Amino acid sequence: xxDFIQDPGLLGLxxxxxxDRLNIVAGQRKAKIVMIAGGVLLLIAVLLGMTTxxxxxxxxxxxxYGFVLKSKMDxxxxxxxxxxxxxxxxTALKDIDPSMVIEPLNGMSEEEFKxxxxxxxxxxxxxxxxxxxxxxxxxxxxxxxxxAEYKDESTDSDGRRQVSWDxxxxxxxxxxxxxxxxxxxxxxxxxxxxxxxxSWITKALSSFSDKQVVELENAEFSEKFVTYSTDQIExxxxxxxxxxxxxxxxxxxxxxxxSLSFIYSRVYIAFPMDHNYFEPPLKTSILDSDILEKDILIxxxxxxxxxxxxxxxxxxxKS
Amino acid sequence: MIIIAAIIIIAFVVGIxxxxxxxxxxxxxxxxxxxxxxxxxxxxxxxxxxxxxxxQYTKYEEGVLxxxxxxxxxxxxxxxxxxxxxxxxxxxxxxxxxxxxxxENYPDLKANQNFLNLQTVWTESEEQIAAARRNYNFSVTDxxxxxxxxPGSIFAGMLDYKPVQVIENAPEERQNVSAKDLFNx
Numbered sequence: 001x002x003d004f005i006q007d008p009g010l011l012g013l014x015x016x017x018x019x020d021r022l023n024i025v026a027g028q029r030k031a032k033i034v035m036i037a038g039g040v041l042l043l044i045a046v047l048l049g050m051t052t053x054x055x056x057x058x059x060x061x062x063x064x065y066g067f068v069l070k071s072k073m074d075x076x077x078x079x080x081x082x083x084x085x086x087x088x089x090x091t092a093l094k095d096i097d098p099s100m101v102i103e104p105l106n107g108m109s110e111e112e113f114k115x116x117x118x119x120x121x122x123x124x125x126x127x128x129x130x131x132x133x134x135x136x137x138x139x140x141x142x143x144x145x146x147x148a149e150y151k152d153e154s155t156d157s158d159g160r161r162q163v164s165w166d167x168x169x170x171x172x173x174x175x176x177x178x179x180x181x182x183x184x185x186x187x188x189x190x191x192x193x194x195x196x197x198x199s200w201i202t203k204a205l206s207s208f209s210d211k212q213v214v215e216l217e218n219a220e221f222s223e224k225f226v227t228y229s230t231d232q233i234e235x236x237x238x239x240x241x242x243x244x245x246x247x248x249x250x251x252x253x254x255x256x257x258x259s260l261s262f263i264y265s266r267v268y269i270a271f272p273m274d275h276n277y278f279e280p281p282l283k284t285s286i287l288d289s290d291i292l293e294k295d296i297l298i299x300x301x302x303x304x305x306x307x308x309x310x311x312x313x314x315x316x317x318k319s
Numbered sequence: 320m321i322i323i324a325a326i327i328i329i330a331f332v333v334g335i336x337x338x339x340x341x342x343x344x345x346x347x348x349x350x351x352x353x354x355x356x357x358x359x360x361x362x363x364x365x366x367x368x369x370x371x372x373x374x375q376y377t378k379y380e381e382g383v384l385x386x387x388x389x390x391x392x393x394x395x396x397x398x399x400x401x402x403x404x405x406x407x408x409x410x411x412x413x414x415x416x417x418x419x420x421x422x423e424n425y426p427d428l429k430a431n432q433n434f435l436n437l438q439t440v441w442t443e444s445e446e447q448i449a450a451a452r453r454n455y456n457f458s459v460t461d462x463x464x465x466x467x468x469x470p471g472s473i474f475a476g477m478l479d480y481k482p483v484q485v486i487e488n489a490p491e492e493r494q495n496v497s498a499k500d501l502f503n504x
Contacts, residue, residue, distance in 0.1 A: 180446075215457060232457075233354055236450035 013087055018286045020080050025282060027073040035066030084280035085130070092296055093132065096303055100134035102278065107131050107144040108173055116175070116268040117187050118259050121168050123148035130278045132299065136306040138314055141176035143302050145277060146270075171256070171273035174302050178238070178267045179311045184230035185211065186238055188247070190257035191226050218244040224251060238262050246309050253301070269305065273298075338474050344462040348483060351455040352401055358451050359394075359408055362444040366391040366411070369437045373418060376428035383421065387414045405486055408448070415441065456485040 042059040045051065085104040093100035107128025114122060126148050133142035148168040155161055211228040214235040221244040229235035239247075251258050256272030277295050280286060306312065370384050370391075377384075390411045399407065419438065422428050429435075463482045466475035474480075 180443075217453065217457075233447070233450050233454045236453045237447055240446070240449070 010088070010091060013083075014286055017080060017083060017088075017280070020076060020083075021280070021282060021286060024073055024076050024080060027076070028070065031066050031069035031073065033066075034069055035063060038063030038066055081280055084286070085278055088280075088286075088292065089278050089295060092292060093134075093299060096296070096299055097134050097136065099136075100132060100299075100303075103131045103133070104129060104278070108146055108175075113146065113148060113173070115263070116173070117185060117261050117263060118173070118268055118270045119148070119168050121150050123168055124151040125149045125165060132302075134303070136303060137312040139176050139179070139306045139311045141174065141302075141306055143172050143174040146171065146173050169270055169272065172271045172277070172298070172302065174269045174271065174305060175266055176306055176311055178262060178265055179314050180238065181265060182234050182238060182262065184234045186214070186227065186229040186231075186235045186262040187211070188225045188227050188239075188260040190259060191224055214239075216244060217241070218248070220248050221245075224248065224257065243309070250305065250308060267309070267311075271302075333470075334474075337471060338478075341462075341465055341471060341474055341478065341480065344458070344465050345480065347458045348455070348462055351451070351458040355448060355451040355455055356404065358444060358448045359404060362408070362441070362448065363391055363394045363411070365437060365440060365444065366415075368433075369415070369418075369441070372431065372434050372437060373422065373428065376425045376431065376434075377421070383414060383418050387411065387418065390414065412445070452486050459483045459485045 038059055038061075041062060042056070045055045045059055082104060085102055090102050093102060107130065109128070110123065110126045113119075113126065113128070126146075128144050128146045131142055131144040133140070135141070147170045149165045150168055152164045152166050153161060154164075211230055212232060214227040214229045214232055216222055216227060216236070216239060218241060221239075225247075227235060227239065247258075247260065250269075254271050258272075259270040261268045275294070277298055366387060370387055374384055390407060394404070394407050394411070419441075422434070465471045466480045466482065
């Protein structure tokens with residue numbers, strides 16, 4: 001358990017939460033058993049041809065009772081999760097920086113996600129939660145968990161329509177005030193087959209696009225990323241040699257390849273992740289779980305982005 | 320006959336395309352230098368104000384201020400070549416950096432809001448010029464590659480296009496020196 005939980009009140013709350021967790025798990029297990037029992041009885045009745053009202057009604061009633069039991073656990077589960085985030089995660093955040101707050105139900109809006117221009121595909125299904133905001137010295141920042149998907153519809157050889165959901169992004173999007181003023185848009189995307197082809201097309205048709213490919217001098221940066229901008233000079237004003245090195249370093253520390261956009265005098269950074277952070281455990285005890293340490297680690301990492309990118313250095317007429 | 324005609328047409332189209340591309344790249348260099356020029360002018364315009372502000376607080380730095388004023392007069396008067404403008408900017412940059420460091424010895428000057436604003440704008444102009452130079456150098460490299468590689472080299476010979484020199488960055492730009500270190504804020 002993390003060091004910040006030294007407060008006896010907080011420890012008491014954790015113990016209470018663990019009791020709630022056990023009650024929820026027991027309630028869910030009971031609901032599951034009742035539903036399975038109802039389902040099995042219904043199956044036996046159908047297989048034996050006993051499809052009379054007298055046999056079917058009790059089976060269905062047992063099934064419905066199972067669903068009721070399960071839905072009765074929804075509210076305690078929500079309360080358990082909310083209390084964990086509002087009290088435990090919030091205290092852990094204050095321990096890192098007193099200005100940090102978590103808003104579990106808030107996240108990056110879909111409009112802001114699109115406006116950030118981090119990704120070229122517009123989402124058809126979008127979820128964002130657990131927004132954490134704060135101020136590291138002069139720089140205000142916030143980050144949220146985001147999952148964005150698009151719908152892929154196709155028709156098979158028999159003429160049947162098939163719908164699948166493809167991932168645009170799953171992870172955390174971080175945004176902060178950038179320390180320099182700029183008016184255009186600069187986007188930095190990981191280099192892969194699609195983005196290389198995209199940059200080739202953009203270069204070939206540069207007069208038809210509002211953004212141009214920016215070829216930068218840092219070999220490692222150019223190997224990892226493709227940069228587009230509405231202004232070649234402004235892109236270089238933002239992506240100084242030192243900034244490119246810092247971004248390569250940040251990319252090395254991240255699990256997946258990061259994407260960035262510099263727009264509306266802000267920097268947006270998308271960190272792909274496959275873990276759902278800030279969620280309390282259900283199957284293991286809160287008291288002996290390491291799960292909060294993983295959360296603290298990611299918050300510290302994102303909090304340090306401000307320092308690592310030197311966003312507090314305000315010597316460019318932006319205070 | 321048709322095949323020969325097709326080859327001639329293709330060669331003609333490719334030739335025009337290369338020819339136009341070379342001209343576009345050459346114009347791109349002029350454009351890129353215009354951007355530097357605009358920024359240099361903005362930067363030079365800051366100098367009189369900067370000198371006046373510093374003059375009010377410092378008594379023993381007449382030599383530095385006079386040198387900056389002279390350089391500024393030179394920059395705004397004569398018809399200078401691109402290289403001369405760059406050289407002049409380097410000299411002005413070095414002189415102003417020296418003046419900023421000297422300002423550390425004058426607490427009243429360091430606290431003056433006008434001076435602080437000028438320092439900030441000066442730093443911003445340094446970064447913008449550095450970005451514009453990098454953009455210019457990219458355009459020059461792109462152009463040089465085009466005229467030195469086949470078949471661009473053939474057209475370059477016909478048009479008498481010669482390689483252009485990139486602007487060498489000042490050592491402090493190579494190291495990307497922090498203005499914070501410079502001003503010791």
